[in-house]
Amino acid sequence: MINQETPEGIMAASIALRGADGIWMVNGPPNLDPKAEFSKEGSPACKVMTFSQDGQRMAWCNGTCTVIVNTAADYKTITEIDKGKINCMTFSPKGTILALWENYTVNQTTNQGNPNLHLYDATSGDLLKSLIQKKQSNWDPKWTDDEGIACRNVNNELHFFEGNNFETIKTKLHLQKVSLFSLASSGPPYTVAGYVPGSKGQPSFVRIFRYPNFGGPQAALANKSFFKADDVQMKWNKAGTALLVLTSTEASDQSYYGDQGLHFLSTNGESNLVSLAKNGPIYHIEWSPKSTEFVVVYGFMPAKVTLFNMKTEPIFDFGTGPRNVAYFSPHGNHILYYLMTIKLLCLAGFGNLRGNLEFWDPKSRKLIAQTQSPDSTSFEWCPDGQHVLTATTAPRLRVANGYRVWHYSGNCLKQVLIDKGRELWEARWQPGSFSEPVIRTHNLPSAGNTSSAPAPEGKVGAYRPPQARGTSASIKLHEYEAPSDPNKKAEDPNKPVSKNKKKRDAKKAKAAQEGAQSHDAPVSAPSATPVPVSSAPAMGSTGNVETDKRIRNLRKKLQQIEKLKEQKASGKQLELNQMEKLKTEESLLKELAELEIS
Structure with missing residues (x-):
């Protein structure tokens, strides 16, 4: 794909549209005009279209033939x-x-299946x-990126x-x-995960193998077994080093949505359950690029959304x-203010939600902008990392x-509505390779814009009770939790204060009092032999390096135990x-108390 320079930077990717009028294309921002180079496909029987990953080829079927x-x-x-x-x-x-x-x-004559x-x-x-591939689900072969x-x-x-020699099966697993299986796109070496559903009281399991070493369970790089799994989704990270496995059941005694579990497996053999801080369904999982x-x-x-x-x-x-989905932008973006490489993250809510769009800088943990795209059924980041397409x-x-099209x-x-009585079936960006854009989180044009897209004509507004009509007041259905760093926990006011902390607080108060007195006193000449700053103990330290290290380790273990207790309670x-780890809690608490008192 050839990128064109504009006064505003590189022109974004083109947009392909498929509907009752056939297939047509428009230019990407900033002009968004019809693409003159593309000859419109006028057949109303275009059921499917696709691009190659590099965007240099496009194919569709028009009911008569398939065109590349x-x-x-x-x-x-x-x-x-x-x-x-x-x-x-x-x-x-x-x-x-x-x-x-x-x-x-x-084939009615031979009673044999026709290759499809x-x-x-x-x-x-x-x-x-x-x-022959009877089922439409998972119909296509899966390739690694290098084929x-x-x-x-x-x-x-x-x-x-x-x-790409499909005449010969090289090996079998x-x-x-x-x-189900999931082939990591990276490599070599190549990695594949296989899922086997449980039966007759036996658990389901996922195993990761290194191609072509498939010599039994001992050859598995990682193995995770679990019950309650009617359906499984598997997602590799781009590097092919870790796999997320989302398990779910159709229904359960506890929830209409069924039971779900999110498991993490690594090619180094690690596997564990991802602990979530709120009950309810898991809507979406996504790896950072x-x-x-x-x-x-x-x-x-x-x-809730957690990184x-x-x-x-x-x-x-x-x-x-x-929100019910989260999408990272496809670029490692350079921000002028922070001078570091990041990915933008869009949190969105579609389906029975109002099309909420939140654009976040996950590195600085800041919300850049928020808006709404009502009635959206699809979402896609532009390969330039700056624009998104909703439809x-x-x-x-x-x-x-x-x-x-959004920035x-x-x-x-731009918002384009199809004429009444006509239908749009699909809207997609043309993939392409773009230079890394400059993303700004400050001094944006209308940065933090909270206005939604223009509403379609005749769109009925949200229901308002009679007593609220004609007023600007809104009714809050939910109290939202603010963003936070889970590693910075507030102190529990009911927790007994240790003697060590009392001493530190007393020292702080005394130092503050002396500082206030010295501020009011006449300024004296500096001491000829100042005390080195490094000789004073660090804030919150016992003064003993080994003791401080042990205290940190104990607290970390106790945090892990708290997570396990939450999982057990759920x-x-x-x-x-x-x-066995749960049984060590009492002894760990006792040791921690002794170290903090000493």
């Missing part, structure tokens, strides 16, 4: 494939193969391989292919009816609000279809070593 277009420069047709009833399509990571899926059918997964050379249009290996689940068995942090949106509304590190420790709490599409919503400052740059099943 060069979107890097001239937008000319590369090839046409004689497949007109395609339901799903995707490019391999490097854009060399186009995978197509159509509904599975059976087709792999084509994306340049020549030649058919490379046709396979070194690809993997398919065939009859609860994982088949691996190398170098036999894992007692593995139902840096691969060292992840964010979780969870809890009964208003939902965790690789030790599954909370490092920042974004408070509560009307209202059918069949989810069949009225007020259209799209909006991270909260400004709605009904989570603790492991044997965790139960």
